[in-house]
Amino acid sequence: MARFRIAMVVSLCLMASWAISQDTLTHNVFHRTVENHVALWCQAAQVGAYDWQVLFPVAAVTGAAMVWDPWFNGHFKRWGSFPVPGTISSTITHLGDPRFLAGSAFLLYGSGWLLDDYKLRQTAVMASEAFVHAAVISTFLKIAFSRQRPYVDGHDRWLFPVRGIPAIPEKGRDYLAFPSAHSTGVFTLATVLARQYSHKQWLPPLAYSLAGLTAFSRTTRQEHWLSDVIAGAALGYGIGHFVTQRNKNSRFTLMPTYWDNSVMLTMQVEL
Numbered sequence: 001m002a003r004f005r006i007a008m009v010v011s012l013c014l015m016a017s018w019a020i021s022q023d024t025l026t027h028n029v030f031h032r033t034v035e036n037h038v039a040l041w042c043q044a045a046q047v048g049a050y051d052w053q054v055l056f057p058v059a060a061v062t063g064a065a066m067v068w069d070p071w072f073n074g075h076f077k078r079w080g081s082f083p084v085p086g087t088i089s090s091t092i093t094h095l096g097d098p099r100f101l102a103g104s105a106f107l108l109y110g111s112g113w114l115l116d117d118y119k120l121r122q123t124a125v126m127a128s129e130a131f132v133h134a135a136v137i138s139t140f141l142k143i144a145f146s147r148q149r150p151y152v153d154g155h156d157r158w159l160f161p162v163r164g165i166p167a168i169p170e171k172g173r174d175y176l177a178f179p180s181a182h183s184t185g186v187f188t189l190a191t192v193l194a195r196q197y198s199h200k201q202w203l204p205p206l207a208y209s210l211a212g213l214t215a216f217s218r219t220t221r222q223e224h225w226l227s228d229v230i231a232g233a234a235l236g237y238g239i240g241h242f243v244t245q246r247n248k249n250s251r252f253t254l255m256p257t258y259w260d261n262s263v264m265l266t267m268q269v270e271l
Helices: 002-019 029-044 052-081 083-096 098-114 118-145 169-175 181-196 203-220 226-246
Strands: 251-259 262-270
Touching: 029 118, 029 226, 052 083, 052 203, 052 226, 083 098, 083 181, 083 203, 098 118, 098 181, 118 181, 118 226, 181 203, 181 226, 203 226
Parallel strands: none
Antiparallel strands: 251 262
16 A cells, blocks of 8 residues: 555656646747637627627717817827927837837746746736737728828828828828827737736726826827827727737646645646
8 A cells, every 4th residue: 555655646746747837828829829819800890799888988989089189189289399298208108119018028028937927927928919919900900091190281181091001102101090009009018917917906007007198198299199099099908808818827736745644636726
C-alpha cells in the first residue's frame, strides 16, 4: 500500500508538471484573434445581437451631434486657442495614438511577466486583440464615409469613397474623420482595463475620464467633429466589451497533495 501511495504521488507530480499553469488565452493568439474578428463582423450583421436600449440612445446622440457639429466646432476651436486648454489638449491627445496604445499593451505584458501577474498579461493580450479589431473596423468606416475633417475649411462634407480618397489621394487624411480612431482606441483600452479590474473602484472612473479627455482633445485640435468622437468612443467601448466577454479566461494549476493518508489532486483557478 505504501508503494502504491508513493507511485500515486509521483504520477500526480508528473501530471501536474505537464498541466501546471495551463493558459488557453495566450495559446494560438493569432488564430483566436482572426476567429474573434470574424465573429465580431458576424455579430454586427445580426439585428438581434444588438442591445437596442443602448444603441438607440447612442445613435440619437450621435445624430443630434451631427446636426449641430458646425456650431459645436466653432466653440471647440475657440476653446483650443486658449493657452492652457490648448496645451492640455496637445498633450493628452497622444493617449489615443496607436504607438502609445501598442506601447501600453507591451508595458502591461512586460509588467505582468516581471511581477508574475497573470491577470496583467491576460489584460495585455485582450487589449492587443481589441486594438486589432478597432484598427480594422475604424479604418473601414473612415474610408466608407470619407468625412472631411474640421481643420480643412470648417465645412462638414461627406464625400464617400467614390468622390473621396481615390479622387484626392494627396489629401486622403483630410477625409478620414468619421469615426475618430484615437477615441476608438483609447476607449477600447479603457473598457478592457475597467472590465478586467472592475473590483478596483478607482480604476474604471480614471480610465474612462482619461479616455473622455483624450476624445475631447480631438475636437479642440480640430481633428474631429463632436459626432466623430462620440461614435468612436461607442465603437471602442463595444469592441472592448466584446473582447473581454468572449475571451474571459482563467489559468489553472494542478497541485498534488497528501493529507490524512489520502492522495489528492488540487486545482487552483486564477481568474
